[in-house]
Amino acid sequence: MAGEIALKTAPADFRFPTTNQTRHCFTRYIEFHRCLAAKGESNECERFAKYYRSLCPGEWVERWNEQRKNGTFPGPL
């Protein structure tokens, strides 16, 4: 793991041009899960997964994963 790490992260999204990126993180999470629901475990969905992992704090992701398991996730999955 030492040496070169490719410096890449979630790109700036023109849908969320302002300082508040809460919706950006939420939208990427939802996009990933909708991609999974539509296409199954494919490599294309992995892109969205990287985006939401870059943007969203780990605690938020854990909480949402819990909510999805319990069926209480407040979003259009």
Next chain:
Amino acid sequence: MIVLEWLFLTIAACDAAEPWQLGFQDAATPMMQGIIDLHHDIFFFLILILVFVLRILVRALWHFHYQKNPIPQRIVHGTTIEILRTIFPSIIPMFIAIPSFALLYSMDEVVVDPAITIKAIGHQWYRTYEYSDYNSSDEQSLTFDSYTIPEDDLELGQSRLLEVDNRVVVPAKTHLRIIVTSADVPHSWAVPSSGVKCDAVPGRLNQISISVQREGVYYGQCSEICGTNHAFTSIVVEAVPRKDYGSRVSNQLIPQTGEA
């Protein structure tokens, strides 16, 4: 001779608060340099107005002293001067507004996609930093806590209430996106030499884009009252050369005992 030169002629950048400091810390990002330049622009007009007002004031006090000039004048109108003193002060803010708005809007403009996203999460009373660009699952991000070193544990030469155990390592001359949030109460992530002060609000992700232009260690402090130890949560950003960034980060992925 060389030693003397090295001691006295190298310019050490000021990237932490100094005792009795009056001016800004040295700029480390283009944003901060823009802020300093705007300050210089405004200060010019400020001095102009200050000198003018002081002169009028002193002149009035001097020439219209009650002993020298017992009968005050009774002029109440003067159309020309009234027009002038309305127009002229409204032109000055226009000159100030031009660089001010230019800076304001350019600060928000994100022209280049960031290369790295770092999450700075405020807690009572420490910071957590997450570097999650490299995970392959939800679990593995590089996450570490950053506590201010208590006074008793400081080594010689370290700054009191500013040093932390784990610094935020960033590559220099790289576009960074810093996402600031909080896990409990509002905090604020501030690094003056980078021109950054961003509130950490629970439930909200605030994004700042910076590009640190030189290597160095930059200090900042929590800027939103967050409880008893608000003064004891500091921030230290260490900018390293881009090629060293990979090894620094991977070193931190292996849990370390001892120095950061």
